[in-house]
Amino acid sequence: MVYVSKKSESSFLVYSSDNHNSTPDGTPGSIQFINIQVIPIRSRIKWFFVRIRSEDFKTLEEHIGHPIQIADNVKLQRSRTERFIEVFRDQVSQNPVYRGYSSAELAEDVCAGCLVNPPDVKLTKCCEDSNDIVNCTSCQCRPMWCVDCMAKWYESRQPQNDTTIWLSSKCTCPLCRQLFCILDVCPLENSDLAKTN
Structure with missing residues (x-):
């Protein structure tokens, strides 16, 4: 029936x-x-x-x-994505604060992913290079993403059958395709993420 x-x-x-x-x-x-x-x-x-x-x-x-x-x-x-966003957010809040943009410069901007939240992270190379793996590169894009959308992007680019390697993996910028790792996702100065730093 x-x-x-x-x-x-x-x-x-x-x-x-x-x-x-x-x-x-x-x-x-x-x-x-x-x-x-x-x-x-x-x-x-x-x-x-x-x-x-x-x-x-x-x-x-x-x-x-x-x-x-x-x-x-x-x-x-909570879904796997919700749990990952929480872990991703915690790690990003411990990363160095990016001071290249003021909150006034981004006051009218919204995240390119959700179109709701203000951008609060910037991809900038902070990790150390290694001879054993492909190294991260510096992204020149302006801040366009909130941490939750960046976490979702990062998660979607990881092997879905092995969640144990996600935090140590790499991903590409959604816009310019420069390679980055979670250590390169920096909270913007004056963002809520930076205040927990």
């Missing part, structure tokens, strides 16, 4: 979750499924349930266009 309800005429409630130690494709790792009750406003339409992976929750919420309620007893597992 197929149940249908207009999203604008329904409320949504995450009422339970369950965790599994292996993913559907057999790769090791933890996966969480959440159960969502769809409650139509019209009384003649019966309520029903939807089951999704917790990592798809934000996408569903964005598609619906309004917040989905979460029962107090349900704790959503």
Whole structure:
């Protein structure tokens, strides 16, 4: 049986979750499924349930266009991307502060990735060269990215089957394609990231 309800005429409630130690494709790792009750406003339409992976929750919420309620007893597992952004942000906040741009120069700018947050990082070579690997290069682009979007870009360019090497890997600038590592992502002076430095 197929149940249908207009999203604008329904409320949504995450009422339970369950965790599994292996993913559907057999790769090791933890996966969480959440159960969502769809409650139509019209009384003649019966309520029903939807089951999704917790990592798809934000996408569903964005598609619906309004917040989905979460029962107090349900704790959503953060996605791999959310966990990586947190680690990336922590590392960037420990990197040297870039002082080449003032907050006034970037006051009207927004991140090229999300178009919401102000740019708060600059790619500038800070790591040391090594004879064993391809070395990072200096990016000449002006600050255009917030740390969260830079983290998402960085993550998307890493081998998805081996998360253990992500922090020690390299990536290219989204614009000029110069090579950088996480040590080259510097918080801008006067940004919230620089204040935690």
